[in-house]
Amino acid sequence: MPRISTLRITRSHKIATAVLVAAGSVTAITATGGPSEAQTTATRSSVSVEPVAAAGVPTAKDAAEKAAKENAAKEAAAKRAAAKATAEKAAEKERSEKQAANRSTERKAVTPKKYANNLDGWIRESLDIMDKKNIPGSYEGLHRNIMRESSGNPNAVNDWDINARNGIPSKGLLQVIQPTFDAYHVKGTPKKLTDPVANITAAANYAADRYGSIDNVDSAY
Numbered sequence: 001m002p003r004i005s006t007l008r009i010t011r012s013h014k015i016a017t018a019v020l021v022a023a024g025s026v027t028a029i030t031a032t033g034g035p036s037e038a039q040t041t042a043t044r045s046s047v048s049v050e051p052v053a054a055a056g057v058p059t060a061k062d063a064a065e066k067a068a069k070e071n072a073a074k075e076a077a078a079k080r081a082a083a084k085a086t087a088e089k090a091a092e093k094e095r096s097e098k099q100a101a102n103r104s105t106e107r108k109a110v111t112p113k114k115y116a117n118n119l120d121g122w123i124r125e126s127l128d129i130m131d132k133k134n135i136p137g138s139y140e141g142l143h144r145n146i147m148r149e150s151s152g153n154p155n156a157v158n159d160w161d162i163n164a165r166n167g168i169p170s171k172g173l174l175q176v177i178q179p180t181f182d183a184y185h186v187k188g189t190p191k192k193l194t195d196p197v198a199n200i201t202a203a204a205n206y207a208a209d210r211y212g213s214i215d216n217v218d219s220a221y
Helices: 037-045 060-110 119-132 139-149 178-184 196-211
Strands: 006-011 015-022 025-032
Touching: 119 139, 119 196, 139 196, 178 196
Parallel strands: none
Antiparallel strands: 006 015, 015 025
């Protein structure tokens, strides 16, 4: 008996059904198809798509963010450079001031202080030495005792008291005997009993040791 093939295709919105009848048997094939082109288009149109960089090309948003970061980095670098410049300027000013102060100190050290070659100058020079050696005494105390002892004569000699009779007369502005001068001589002054500055300074050193200060002396000492 000849074979009869009958193909029936039923189409609907989503399902296509094929029925194959062959040799007295029926085979049904159901195929489910994908969405139609209209459906696909409608679906795509309902999705919000963000701009995406294509082939390594940045979007406008990426470019703006990059520019903002670069500007922030430049501003930070500029601030650091300004702060560094300010610090360097301050350090340079400090160095200049220290150098100026050092030069001033060096000039003072190199240039010795000058004193008048008279009673006032001798007393003032002695006071500066006494200050460096921590020997107490004032201008008034020195001047007062000098005027009583020698009337301001650096070559005055006492040739009548007990010291003179013992062969060691008192000499100089503050009438010091040689043994006392040798014991209380202040380093940096001449080793000569009648030298005005050496005589005053040695006498003040002796008075400080015995009386606390030349200021405390008001009579023969």
